[in-house]
Amino acid sequence: MLKTEVLSAINVSDAEYKRIIEKAAETVKRGSVAALPTETVYGLFANALSGEAVRKIFDAKGRPQDNPLIVHIADFEDVYKLSDDVPIEAKLLAEKFWPGPFTMILKSNGKVAKEVSAGLSTVAIRMPDSKIALDVIRESKLPLAAPSANISGFPSPTSAEHVIDDMTGRIELIIDGGDCRFGVESTVLSLTGDVPKILRPGAVTAEDIKSVVGAVEIDESVLKPLAEDAKVSSPGMKYRHYSPKAQVIVLKGSFKEYLDYINNERKDGDFALCFDGEEDKLPINAVSYGAENDSLAQAQRLYGALRQLDDMGAKRVFARCPSKEGVGLAVCNRLFRAAGFNVVDLEKALQAGFLWQR
Ligand code: AMP
């Protein structure tokens, strides 16, 4: 068990802020792991050039060794230190979306520890839009590998409390920077094929990317479970992911169909994950995760809501299905995975004359 120090960087003096950044930079330079806030989710940061340091991240999370990490940088020029093959699209995309919730996969030049790329010939790179993360990267003068700061498989942390719940005793330092602005992980775009391809949707959307590079593909694993024998372009897509302890069922349809379904199916331990304003109309305890037409709010609140449902003792969660337009695609991707792709189309089920209408 490690002793975990928690330092708050919220509303502190300039001198205290400087001390916190120096402490975090010293921690990663020494080969240890520090949890830092970013605009997406909290991350576990370590020196990307050191295999020993990076292995500590995998240990703390219980992350499968074949799931690679994203390397975080603070200046675009650092891309050239990690890849000898930087296409013009990478520069144009970085100009538009960095710093921000956007990760690019490029050919690796082998400088990062092999554990970071998990045996692949590529490296994922991002410049986060978080003053704390950028200041620690600059102060340490290192590229920092960082996955989300949760136990592998569970919902990512969007507040320091979530990190404290998951990582106390497992890492040395947690910096509290308040709630994360976006709440879902970055968009991951591969630039190693003929056409740029989204491997994981995030707050930078397919439309945003298209406006810079003209064409973009979306990997088929984004909204579908992978077939047993499928070739995996992003190993992270293979695993059970973002899931609370409770079983989640996503119910696609109108609020009326959702309500009918719950009225007919509910038993003890069932909870609802609904949109704002629907809580009082439901016959079971409910947690909301944003307004129906507000994908950004849903992204920001989804993981916190899933964690809250576990804290409340939910056994089974009936979730309202988000729109898959724009940022909604990221919300759908995370929620479908949290549900292990247990998604019920209520309208189709009704037409087919089964479920609660039988
Ligand atoms: P996380 O660290 O939890 O934000 O997850 C990082 C995501 O990026 C995972 O889905 C990884 O599989 C993916 N990733 C990281 N590096 C690569 C890479 N070189 N090639 C493909 N996917 C990657």
Ligand code: MG
């Ligand atoms: Mg993660």
